[in-house]
Structures are given as C-alpha cells and as structure tokens.
Amino acid sequence: MTKDTKVDRRNFLKGAIASVMAVIGVGFGIPAIPYVVGPAIKKSDDQTWIPLGSTAKIEIGQPTLFKFKIKIQTGWIVDEQEISAYIITNDGREFVAMSNVCTHLGCRVRWIAEQEKYFCPCHNGVFDKEGNVEAGPPPHPLNRYELKVENDQLFIKGG
Ligand code: FES
Structure with missing residues (x-):
C-alpha cells in the first residue's frame, strides 16, 4: 500500500463519517425546527x-x-x-x-x-x-x- 492509498482511505472514512453525521443531523434537525421556532412565531389569535x-x-x-x-x-x-x-x-x-x-x-x-x-x-x-x-x-x-x-x-x- 502506498502513502497515497492510505490518504485516500483516510479521506474516504472522513467523508463517510461526515455524510452519516449530516444524514443524522438532517433527520433530527428538520423535525425539530417547528418545535424550536413555533412558539416564537405563533400568532396569538387563539382567543x-x-x-x-x-x-x-x-x-x-x-x-x-x-x-x-x-x-x-x-x-x-x-x-x-x-x-x-x-x-x-x-x-x-x-x-x-x-x-x-x-x-x-x-x-x-x-x-x-x-x-x-x-x-x-x-x-x-x-x-x-x-x-x-x-x-x-x-x-x-x-x-x-x-x-x-x-x-x-x-x-x-x-x-
Ligand atoms: S392616563 Fe392620562 S388621562 Fe388617563
């Protein structure tokens, strides 16, 4: 194995981990947006x-x-x-x-x-x-x- 191959593998693993983290972040982050922002933008017309x-x-x-x-x-x-x-x-x-x-x-x-x-x-x-x-x-x-x-x-x- 050459040094270039090790670097490529390292970069591949970094990219794979980053991709998995991004998918997890999007999976949890998008559903959380209405929960976090909702009360701040809620209209007070529910009298x-x-x-x-x-x-x-x-x-x-x-x-x-x-x-x-x-x-x-x-x-x-x-x-x-x-x-x-x-x-x-x-x-x-x-x-x-x-x-x-x-x-x-x-x-x-x-x-x-x-x-x-x-x-x-x-x-x-x-x-x-x-x-x-x-x-x-x-x-x-x-x-x-x-x-x-x-x-x-x-x-x-x-x-
Ligand atoms: S508060 Fe000024 S007249 Fe009522």
Whole structure:
C-alpha cells in the first residue's frame, strides 16, 4: 500500500463519517425546527370565551366592573394577566364590555355613578357612559371587548 492509498482511505472514512453525521443531523434537525421556532412565531389569535357570570349581576344603566384572567404567550413564556372590564346594558338584552384602561397612558379609569362618567386619576381624563372622551388628553374612546350571552351567562373574549 502506498502513502497515497492510505490518504485516500483516510479521506474516504472522513467523508463517510461526515455524510452519516449530516444524514443524522438532517433527520433530527428538520423535525425539530417547528418545535424550536413555533412558539416564537405563533400568532396569538387563539382567543377563548371566558365566563364572567350571570347577567343578573348587572344593574340596568350602571356599568359593573368584572375581573377575569387571560393567558398571554410571548415566545415560550406563558403569563397569566388579570384584566378588568366594565359591562353595561341599557335594556337587559344588549351588553357592552369596555376596558377600564385609559387610552392616554394606561391608568385605570373609575366609574363615578353620581356623575355618570368614567374618570382617570392620572391626567384628569373623562369618558362618558359609552366610553367616549369628554375631557383631558385621552386620544380615543375606551376600548371594547367582544362579549356574548348564552343562557343568561356572560362570556368575554380574551386570550
Ligand atoms: S392616563 Fe388617563 S388621562 Fe392620562
């Protein structure tokens, strides 16, 4: 055997090992891509209907504050967050859910029944019963949530 033949055999073995490793890498690597990258690119539109309770809890014409929890997924991290919303009805049949987060800088607004307005304590933002801006710096009305009623039970969309 010449030196060239040994080198060729050595190179052949190196190439064969590299090929086997590449096949193993592709075999394990490609199926792992969705597992590794999936949570990071997953859209957060898989919202669910969260039960709030009976419609009987809401006095006609008076916004009632409900609290509920939603799960927020950021990449691989799932966090639970408590959300509050005012539910209002003017006839006992149609219901509206409004966020209690001020649209200026995110402080919590409060319903003051005597004045029939929501007030934001941070910069004196004022909203009417429908959530429209009446005074102060908030740039737009209070945000609304999707809401449905089934068998006199309220469900809010979150997730
Ligand atoms: S945060 Fe509500 S008025 Fe500024």
